[in-house]
Amino acid sequence: REGSRNTIGIKDEAIDHLIDRIIFAKDREELVAVVHALDRVLMWNEFVVPQFYxxxxxxxxxxxxxxxxxxxxxxxxxxxxxxxxxxxxxxxxxx
Incomplete structure (x- = not known):
């Protein structure tokens, strides 16, 4: 979407859900756990962000x-x- 930082246009309900959980984390422990989960999901999908050509x-x-x-x-x-x-x-x- 124009103006977003979603450069490669990821559309994934699981990733969106994890981002919402990061935004509304109740404490640091939950935040760290959800960020680790998001990292695993992103790494598993092997997304590529083109930055240079x-x-x-x-x-x-x-x-x-x-x-x-x-x-x-x-x-x-x-x-x-x-x-x-x-x-x-x-x-x-x-x-």
Missing amino acids: SADIRTARWNRFGRPEVTPDYGIAFMSWWYDAELAAKITSGN
């Missing part, structure tokens, strides 16, 4: 791999790379 694909690698001139539009396609002995020798020799 980059259109770039970043890799950290030694420059010892040959790669095709034409690459796929999506993904990295590591399986199309090959070990290049000449590039590897440059790394080993410090050049």
